[in-house]
Amino acid sequence: MTTLSLPFEVLYICHCFAKAGKEVFLVGGAVRDLLLNQPNRPVSDFDFATNARPQEIQDLFKDSFYENKFGTVSLNHHDLLRLLGRHQLPVANLSTTSKKPAADKIRIIDLKNARKIHASLRDNKQTADQIELENNQSTSVSAFEMTTYRSDGLYNDHRRPETVDFGHSLEEDLKRRDFTVNSMAISIDAAYLEEIFANSTLQTSYLISDQNFTLIDLHQGQEDLQLKVLRTVGEADERFKEDALRMLRAIRLAVQLDMDIETNTYFAIKFNKDLLRFVSMERVRDEFLGILKSQDPAKGIELLDEAGLLERIIPELYQGRGMQQRGHHISDVWTHSIDALRHCPSADPVVRLATLLHDIGKPSTYQEDEQAQITFYNHDVLGARTASYIAKRLRMSKKDIQRIFTLVRYHMFYYQPHHTDAAIRRFMRKVGLENIDDILDLREGDRLGSGAKKTSWRLEEMKDRIIEQLNQPAGLDDLAVNGNDLMTELQIKPGPQLGKILHALLELVLEQPELNNKDNLLKKAKEISQSS
Numbered sequence: 001m002t003t004l005s006l007p008f009e010v011l012y013i014c015h016c017f018a019k020a021g022k023e024v025f026l027v028g029g030a031v032r033d034l035l036l037n038q039p040n041r042p043v044s045d046f047d048f049a050t051n052a053r054p055q056e057i058q059d060l061f062k063d064s065f066y067e068n069k070f071g072t073v074s075l076n077h078h079d080l081l082r083l084l085g086r087h088q089l090p091v092a093n094l095s096t097t098s099k100k101p102a103a104d105k106i107r108i109i110d111l112k113n114a115r116k117i118h119a120s121l122r123d124n125k126q127t128a129d130q131i132e133l134e135n136n137q138s139t140s141v142s143a144f145e146m147t148t149y150r151s152d153g154l155y156n157d158h159r160r161p162e163t164v165d166f167g168h169s170l171e172e173d174l175k176r177r178d179f180t181v182n183s184m185a186i187s188i189d190a191a192y193l194e195e196i197f198a199n200s201t202l203q204t205s206y207l208i209s210d211q212n213f214t215l216i217d218l219h220q221g222q223e224d225l226q227l228k229v230l231r232t233v234g235e236a237d238e239r240f241k242e243d244a245l246r247m248l249r250a251i252r253l254a255v256q257l258d259m260d261i262e263t264n265t266y267f268a269i270k271f272n273k274d275l276l277r278f279v280s281m282e283r284v285r286d287e288f289l290g291i292l293k294s295q296d297p298a299k300g301i302e303l304l305d306e307a308g309l310l311e312r313i314i315p316e317l318y319q320g321r322g323m324q325q326r327g328h329h330i331s332d333v334w335t336h337s338i339d340a341l342r343h344c345p346s347a348d349p350v351v352r353l354a355t356l357l358h359d360i361g362k363p364s365t366y367q368e369d370e371q372a373q374i375t376f377y378n379h380d381v382l383g384a385r386t387a388s389y390i391a392k393r394l395r396m397s398k399k400d401i402q403r404i405f406t407l408v409r410y411h412m413f414y415y416q417p418h419h420t421d422a423a424i425r426r427f428m429r430k431v432g433l434e435n436i437d438d439i440l441d442l443r444e445g446d447r448l449g450s451g452a453k454k455t456s457w458r459l460e461e462m463k464d465r466i467i468e469q470l471n472q473p474a475g476l477d478d479l480a481v482n483g484n485d486l487m488t489e490l491q492i493k494p495g496p497q498l499g500k501i502l503h504a505l506l507e508l509v510l511e512q513p514e515l516n517n518k519d520n521l522l523k524k525a526k527e528i529s530q531s532s
Helices: 008-019 029-036 054-060 077-084 128-136 170-174 190-197 221-227 236-242 245-256 263-271 273-278 281-292 297-307 315-320 333-343 349-357 379-393 398-409 421-431 433-449 457-470 483-490 496-511 518-531
Strands: 003-007 024-027 047-050 072-075 144-148 150-152 164-166 185-188 205-209 213-216
Touching (some): 008 047, 024 170, 054 072, 054 144, 245 263, 245 273, 245 281, 245 297, 297 349, 349 398, 433 457, 483 518
Antiparallel strands (some): 024 047, 024 185
């Protein structure tokens, strides 16, 4: 028996349409993901198809908005709750709550728990509190989108139809969709919905058995989902000529859902690869970052390469193909870049992109001497410029462009035990506290992608020293003694002398943090007092 877990908001939307005598179906990726029922892929985007016209939809949902020519009316989560008009909040249904996601990777630089950040690390542009706030901001709930059945006209620009006519049936609407796994629809039994919303108390979500919903699958999407095969609805060549972005979407879905691209669909991508030039770089960026966010980003890059799409996104990567390296490297620059991405532990697509591009400067700095020794002097400097140029071309945000520049520029950081604490702090300040974990993740991917071990004793020692410097005393209130302690021990009164001794103790502790205990400081205070 198949069961679906659906939030009460989705059921309420279906209920409103049913009460108005209108057809409504849950469609698209939400249906696909509900059938997959993967705990690590919670469904967050819910789209609906209906025979109601946009004005009729807006009459049902007063706070909705309609601002495009495709018949889509949107309603955000908070407005829907206000429309519901319930005084009781939904109660948690423990039997239907999904598994909690895995805990976040333990961070080396834990800004939240750091007692105080060393004064030499402070940056006027961004405080630790601001960084932590950004790290903890939750994403907004996606709006619910309700679209009138559609029938598309010709796609002369290989991206959008010239005309969009309202369709008359769900069948007509589903046949225009991209892939079979995205062409399924679900309808919820109206009597079941009536029973739910006759109750004064709602649950956050409901487990719905197949007795209370109907799956409409006109293109064998469920079978392809079970076979883990991605294929287009109808002729693949036509689908990609209609909308060239679908080629990138095929690669993204293949790696996100761990599916194989059906043969005809794959060759249609290769045949139509040049059409990608008709797609805006913003759309290319979104799909490309979606590929990097997947469970297997390296496979995604390899698929893009095999299909001929990667050279239209980041052609600079191909300059490293066949370019051999020396030392600990066991492969050419091209292969190493993909292997580094494969082993990068960060789930952040920006960090993964920086990892893919970390050696992008090597082809331009390649040199070989008379002894056949290969060098790439300053490839990190040139590579940072090239990587930031690529990020700009992808229309990434200024913040992400700067992150990529920083990670590529300083990925060659070097550590020896004789480095001073001040040198450690200078590195932390140069890279930025918010980027320390990311550059360590890049280094791990770099090492593993080179055939080396995951880490080394030097890197582990450096991590420990970074943590030490983050939490080292930074001000008078961090000292193990205070003014009262000194006045009692030295028999002195408040005044300039007391302040002078306290600041002298702070300078000692900043240079030698191990001195920061009460006995040591009182002893040093006596010496300072006697010498002044």
